[in-house]
Amino acid sequence: MLSPYGLDIIESCLTCKLRTERLFCDLSAAALQTFESIKYATAYPKGAVLFVEGQAPRGIFVLCKGRVKLSICATDGKTLIVKITEPGEVLGLSATVSGKPYELTAETIDPSQVNFVKRDDFLRFLKEHSDACFKVAEQLSEKYNTACHEVRSLGLSHSAGEKLAKLLLDWGSKNGEAAKVEPHLKLALTHEEIAQMIGTSRETVTRLFADLKKRQIVQTKGSTLVIRNKTALKLIASNN
Amino acid sequence: MESATQVSCLECVGRPGRLFCDLPAEALQEFDVLKSVNQYPRATVLFREGQPAQNVFVLCNGRVRLSVCSESGRRLTLRIAGPGEVLGLSASLSGSPHEMTAELLANAQVALVKRRDLLRFLHEHREACLQVVSLLSQDLHFAYDRVRSVGLGRSRRSRVLRPH
Numbered sequence: 001m002l003s004p005y006g007l008d009i010i011e012s013c014l015t016c017k018l019r020t021e022r023l024f025c026d027l028s029a030a031a032l033q034t035f036e037s038i039k040y041a042t043a044y045p046k047g048a049v050l051f052v053e054g055q056a057p058r059g060i061f062v063l064c065k066g067r068v069k070l071s072i073c074a075t076d077g078k079t080l081i082v083k084i085t086e087p088g089e090v091l092g093l094s095a096t097v098s099g100k101p102y103e104l105t106a107e108t109i110d111p112s113q114v115n116f117v118k119r120d121d122f123l124r125f126l127k128e129h130s131d132a133c134f135k136v137a138e139q140l141s142e143k144y145n146t147a148c149h150e151v152r153s154l155g156l157s158h159s160a161g162e163k164l165a166k167l168l169l170d171w172g173s174k175n176g177e178a179a180k181v182e183p184h185l186k187l188a189l190t191h192e193e194i195a196q197m198i199g200t201s202r203e204t205v206t207r208l209f210a211d212l213k214k215r216q217i218v219q220t221k222g223s224t225l226v227i228r229n230k231t232a233l234k235l236i237a238s239n240n
Numbered sequence: 241m242e243s244a245t246q247v248s249c250l251e252c253v254g255r256p257g258r259l260f261c262d263l264p265a266e267a268l269q270e271f272d273v274l275k276s277v278n279q280y281p282r283a284t285v286l287f288r289e290g291q292p293a294q295n296v297f298v299l300c301n302g303r304v305r306l307s308v309c310s311e312s313g314r315r316l317t318l319r320i321a322g323p324g325e326v327l328g329l330s331a332s333l334s335g336s337p338h339e340m341t342a343e344l345l346a347n348a349q350v351a352l353v354k355r356r357d358l359l360r361f362l363h364e365h366r367e368a369c370l371q372v373v374s375l376l377s378q379d380l381h382f383a384y385d386r387v388r389s390v391g392l393g394r395s396r397r398s399r400v401l402r403p404h
Contacts, residue, residue: 072384074392082387094377094384103384126373130366133373137362140376141330147383148308148339151318155390156310199391238311 004043005111010064011041013115022088023142024062024135031129038121042114050091050106050114057095057102059118063087066112067188070104071196081197082150084109084189090139096122097136109188154199163198164208165237168218172227183227187220247277249351252300258324259378260298260371267365274361275351286327286342286350293331293338296358299323302348306340316390319382320345326375332358333372 003009010016013036019025027035039062044050050061053073061068063085070083070091082104085091095102096119108114117125126133157163172183189197191205198205212218217229217236227233249272255261263271275298280286286297289309304321318340321327331338332355344350353361362369 072388072392074388078392080387080391082384094380097373097377098381100381103381126370127366130363130369133366133369134362137369137373137376138333140373140380141333142336144330144376144380144383145334145336145339147380147387148318151316151383151386151390152308152310152339154387155316156308156314 005045007043007065007111007113009041009043009113012036013039016064018064018087024090024132024139025088027135028129028131031125031132034125034129035117035132038125039115039117042116044108044112044114046108046111048108048112050108051102053103053105054101057092057099057119059116060093060096060122061091061106062115062117063089063091064113064115066108066110066114068112068114069107069109069193071107072104079196080154080199081193083146090136093136093140093143097126097140109193160198160200160204161208161211161236162238163200164194164205164212165233167194167198168225168227169230169233169237172230181230183230185225185227187223187225248272249275254300254323259375260326260368261324263365263371264367267361267368270361270365271353271368274357275353277349277351279347279349280344282344282346284344284348286344287331287338289339289341290337293328293336294355296329296332296353296355297327297342298351298353299325299327300349300351302350303345304348305343305345307343308340315341318386326372329372329376330379333376 013019013025013032016025041064050068051058065087068085068091069081070085071079071081073079091106092102126136153163153166157166168185171185172178177183177185191209192202195202195205209218213220215232217227217232219226219228249255249261249268252261277300286304287293287295299321301323304325304327306318306321306327307315308318309315321342327342328338362372
């Protein structure tokens with residue numbers, strides 16, 4: 001089988017082994033059959049833009065493989081990364097459902113496989129399959145929770161150091177690392193991208209990391225970051 | 241002065257213009273049985289950030305402030321919700337704690353539905369589920385707009401709310 005951008009493309013949702021682990025994809029047999037007939041499987045290289053903020057909604061994108069950066073841009077070019085999405089997430093949902101322009105820009109940060117469904121097809125699909133409709137409601141709820149979390153972090157944190165500490169603790173609480181005394185996290189983003197996640201400059205992020213390392217709160221081993229002193233990081237995150 | 245409680249959704253005159261409330265007859269009948277209606281005084285907190293989601297609230301009249309709070313007690317208003325809005329939906333559907341606090345800005349009538357009843361209701365009534373999807377999409381648009389105004393200092397809409 002051809003594998004563009006080094007991706008092992010999953011052609012059919014019906015035979016996808018990862019389906020059951022994913023919130024949206026784990027549909028009933030009837031819904032899955034319909035979904036299979038309306039989706040277009042596409043492979044994208046790193047840096048491909050799936051949709052742009054302000055664009056009229058064309059449809060939804062189910063991320064099968066890779067990662068996608070969701071960002072908001074100001075007119076002066078300042079960018080804020082709202083979320084890094086993982087496989088299984090549906091992108092462009094709220095705009096597709098409401099008919100309003102996409103609120104975010106979605107750009108792949110790895111070579112990615114995406115299943116695209118046209119807006120009209122997707123809306124018909126939701127009307128016909130109540131289980132899919134419920135899953136979409138669940139996905140939207142999670143996105144809403146994340147957006148509220150983002151507002152809290154951006155609007156109520158006093159300093160860039162506090163925001164960075166919160167971000168690292170948040171990452172450190174995922175992928176089974178939460179219970180560990182010294183969580184390990186893969187730093188897959190550049191300092192520039194981390195700066196865009198917390199609404200500060202690249203220089204500030206570099207300076208903050210240098211300070212955290214100097215105080216032995218974190219340590220880097222290649223692209224892995226180890227939180228050595230979770231308590232101290234929590235203190236910074238709570239602005240004490 | 242409190243207004244008289246309008247107990248039945250079937251007789252509600254405000255219903256047709258409201259996204260969630262304007263349900264098909266059969267769904268409305270069932271919803272009417274599931275919900276309980278209460279009058280609450282101003283400043284009542286319907287739910288607090290971090291609390292597990294046990295109920296969903298449909299605001300029949302009045303206004304509600306939705307806000308988030310920092311550990312130090314600073315509060316940031318997300319938006320003001322009005323009549324017909326469903327509050328506590330996202331936490332109820334995702335099963336996670338409430339992401340915000342909902343506080344009444346005026347005396348209000350609120351219909352309350354237990355989380356488990358709502359989930360069953362949505363599974364059984366496709367139209368209601370579609371309405372919920374539309375509501376959540378709308379909420380998400382507002383939330384992203386808020387992220388934009390807080391994070392980048394601008395808003396697409398004229399409605400700009402500030403921390404207080």
